[in-house]
Amino acid sequence: MDFEKLEPDVTKILTKHFTSGRSGRRVEFVGIHYMASNGDTDTCYATWQSREASAHYAVASRGEVGQLVWDRDTGWALGDFDANCRSINIEHANLADGTVTEACLDSGAHLAAAICREYGLGRPQWGVNMQPHKHFMATSCPGQLYGSQRGEFEARAQHWYDVMTGAAAEPEAPETPLPEVLARFGDLDPDAWYIGAVEECVREGYLKGYGADRFGPDDALTRAQAVAMVANAARADLSDYLEPYEDVAPNPWYYEALCWAADEGVVTKADKFRPDDAATRAEVVAMLHNWRGNPAPKGEPAGYPDWSEVPAWAQESMAWAVEQGVVGGAGKLMPNKACTRAEAAAMVASLLN
Structure with missing residues (x-):
């Protein structure tokens, strides 16, 4: 995002569920929220x-900022129309x-600082020109942004405000550290989308690495x-569990998980499983769909040029x-492409959130 110009990475404006204009009110504060999902x-x-x-803006885990209002x-963010008219919400x-x-924290704080500067709200401060959703109604929102991460969010917003107003020198961009739970992996990019x-x-134990230092x-x-x-996610x-496939010897590392998956209908019981083959994106989606009980979709999704490439057996799951x-x-869906481990992590995290 270009914070100097308040130009987001993505613009996808809603067609409803907001109010045109501000009923004559001026922007007085930034409303801080969390999505209750990733x-x-x-x-x-x-x-x-x-x-x-x-809300006006959405900040993704990778730091991407999108504008929706x-x-x-x-x-319509705070459950209070007057407060809504006086705020820009993130x-x-x-x-x-x-x-x-x-x-996400750094982009959100930078955006809050940019809004404070743009609308003459002054240096960001909790309870003054940055207000959490929970100040206006009974809610857990914004989660740890008003808990364990509150101080860091405010400090980061103040830092960026000082930089943008010339009160502090623009720092050299520091190298982004890996999250603590991933610090042992030498092949992860801390700025990557995944x-x-x-x-x-990794923190929840759904996926593990190879050895001590590779994901x-x-x-x-x-x-x-x-x-x-x-x-693991389930x-x-x-x-x-009994041995389900003739090409799977008892007690490989994945033995119990495969037995469970066959018994629960996550995978089809057959003579061959092909454990070492790459799973396609369609196969991973089908496993997740089966695990969730095969809920029926509303219909065929529109706008995907490669929908015709989805195998017939996977269309409902996709x-x-x-x-x-x-x-x-x-x-794009890329149903027949081998699913990478990063893509699989994104699928599971999105589903569970």
Whole structure:
């Protein structure tokens, strides 16, 4: 995002669930929120188009900023129309424990500082020109942005305000550190699009690395790794399962997870499983859909030029995954492409949030 010009990375303006103009009121503060999910501009757009709520900006875990309501208009964000008319509101993607990633925190704080400067609100300060959602109604929002991360968010917003107003020199861009839970992995880029999802999946135990220092974000996810990931995400009881496939010897590392997956219908019972084959994106989506009980999608998704490439057996699963925000954010489905470990992490994190 160009914070100097308040130009977001993505613009996807809602067609409803906001109020044109500000009823003669001026902007007086920035409203701070969390999404209660690890979402982004696309997921916020889908949610707010179908629900009577909205905010001006959405900040994703990777730090990308999207605008969904113009600054000149009133978002439906605080449960108080007068407060809505006097505020510009920012939603932040969060992890399962209510915290936000380093990239999300920094972008959100930088955006709050830019809004304070643009509208003459003064140096950012909690309770003055930055107000949490919970000040206006009974809610847990904005999670740890008003808990363990409150002080850091305010300090970062003040830092960026000082830089933007010339009160402090522009610092050299520091190297972004990896989140603590990922610090042992030498092959992860802390600025990569996948870092928030990988952080959540490693912390929660859904995915593990190779040995002591490698995660392999661009490696193909094997079918064995895929069933283990789903079993871990399901917190499955993996005891007392029988051997389900003739090409899987008893007690490989994924044995119990595969037995559980076959028993629960996550994968099809057959003579061969092909554990070391790369799992396609369609196969991973089908496993997730089966795990969630095969809920019926509303219909075939529109706007995906490669929909015709989705195998017939995976079309219902893929349509459901698009509706859930599990896949499709890049405008393509790529159903027959080998699913990378980073993509798998993003799918699981999106589904569980």
